[in-house]
Amino acid sequence: MIYKDSSVQFDVNSQIKRIISVNIQYSTQDIGTAKITFKLTKDGEPLPISNATHGKLFMRMADGSEFYVNTEVGDAFEGVLFYVLTNDQIKHAGTVTAELYVSYDNGQSLSVHKFSFEIDKALVDANIAPLAEYYIEDFEDLKADINKTTDEINQTLNEIKAKFDEFENIETKAGAQAKADAAEANAKAYTDLHAAKTDNPHKVTKSQVGLANVDNVKQAAKTDFDTHVADNVRHITADERTKWNGSQLFKVTNDVGGVLVSIGDTDDFYTKIIQSGRRFGTFYSTGKATNAASTNSTRGVFHMTSTDSNGQPSYGYVIAIDWQNNMFTNYLDPNLGWQGWRRVLTSSDLSPTWNSVTLINGAKQDSVYPLKFSVSNNVLWLRGSFGTLPAIGTSVAKFTNKPTQTVDFVVPTIGSYGTARFALTTDGDLRYDGMLANDGASVSRVSFNIGIPLW
Known part of the structure; x- marks a missing residue:
């Protein structure tokens, strides 16, 4: 639809x-x-x-x-x-x-x-x-409305009946019909008599009907008119025809200014673009379409620049923008096929904002180097430190940014100069998994400076 x-x-x-x-x-x-x-x-x-x-x-x-x-x-x-x-x-x-x-x-x-x-x-x-x-x-509302409408109809019918009663007092139906039949018969007799006259009873002259203004000249034959109508060169010049025939023949949008290609939930994005042929155009795609640029709906432009021996586009590109203002690009090569979607990085991706981490289960922020996080280009970055480690296997923080699989990593400890093991789980938990080199008795804080991929 x-x-x-x-x-x-x-x-x-x-x-x-x-x-x-x-x-x-x-x-x-x-x-x-x-x-x-x-x-x-x-x-x-x-x-x-x-x-x-x-x-x-x-x-x-x-x-x-x-x-x-x-x-x-x-x-x-x-x-x-x-x-x-x-x-x-x-x-x-x-x-x-x-x-x-x-x-x-x-x-x-x-x-x-x-x-x-x-x-x-x-x-x-x-x-x-x-x-x-x-x-x-x-x-009950419906019933009240119907009853009200019924009362109004009955009132109207009573008024109409009263009008008919008045008409009966003025003229009976039979009497009115007899008068009408007589008038019709008289009118027909007069009309037939007048139509039978051929002696110009009204004395109409050619000047009165405009014939005096008509030249008495020979008109072209119908074949001459037909020849003229069939001669298309007479109606436009040859240069105009060449110019019009060589003009741009493809539309960028549909007839009302909407997108040229619509890609639905069950469609394949690549197939729909290829089926449009060699052209430049606009498109809309849902986020559920196969090979869509984003899980959000997108709008954009495409340009298929050449075709192969089967008439299918072989070179081309697509630019798509979703409703969150993320831009994606893709390129079609005859030897390599579609290159895959690439998101265009923005200044906010390259210069991320650092946010404070809310610690839980007894972990305490370091007053000088508090633990902070930032997310850019699908990577969760952690920097800073905290002390008072909880029991092994306990979560110290929880993030809404979650990896597709659990990521294990180690960070240095301050005080004992050992190494602490942590994991970021698929639930977003930053979990403490114990020490590598010592029992942690003299650890004053753990220090983070690490990026964790979320794919």
Whole structure:
């Protein structure tokens, strides 16, 4: 399916929330394609969504219509919900004020955020004025509305019946029909008599109908007109035709300015780009597509510059940017194939920020050289020191940045000048695993200056 997918990111917290404009605009002709994707976070992490979680969306349209609807789950692990506006809802042009709620089976519920977006009335819908609609949540409201409508219909029928009674007093149906039949017969007789006259009874002259202004000259034969119509050279010059035929023939976007190639969850990124042929174009890809640049959705451009003997692109490149503003590149070589995605490093990657480590289980920060951490280019860096080692096998700190497999390493100790063993586990625990050279009785602190890969 093709959607105008607009992404909104909300954090679930108790801070003051004002209605925000999310800079989204749909058209009344976006039928079945106006999709709003909500990415929810809580305490800096994606909000977990399970079978016990229900997303509700309330919308108040510009004409007073109100809708209270269920959202759908886009990605339970990443906290993603979405809703596609119905054919009736998209016809309500103007500013839409909305609020997203999350409720749970245990009775808890959350108001996530209030926001607004726009529905622009398409030119083709200029004369369409949608009626106000309201979503009815229970049967009693529905029953009351039906009873009210029934009373109004009965009142209208009674008024119509009274009008017919008045008409019967004025003229009977049979009498009116007889008069109409007589008028029709008289009119037909007069018309037939007038049509049978051939002596120009109204004395019309050629000047009165404009024939005096027509030259009495010979007209070209139909074959001459047909020859002219078939002569395409007469309609444009040969240079113009050559120029037009040699112009750029490939589109960069689709007909409405959207991406040229859409890559879905079940698609292979490389295959979809190759199928576009030799061209320059734009694309959108979900983060779930095979060989996607990122686990986040991406947008970007591609340029396939040549083809092989089978007409398939053999050289080309792709530039992709995800919604977190990370840039990735890839290159196609006829001998080596796709080179694989490479993320472009930024100034924040090359100049990381150092953060204090929260120690646990009795470990104490060194006042002069406290333990700090930084993450850059998928590497966890540790520097500084701490004292008061806990029991062997005990965690001294916990990180949200986790390696794909446990990493063992050693660091020097101060005081005894020995070596302490540590491990960073796949749960993010910095675990103390004992000493190598002594029993640690005279160790005053351990010192870190190490980078730990997270892949």
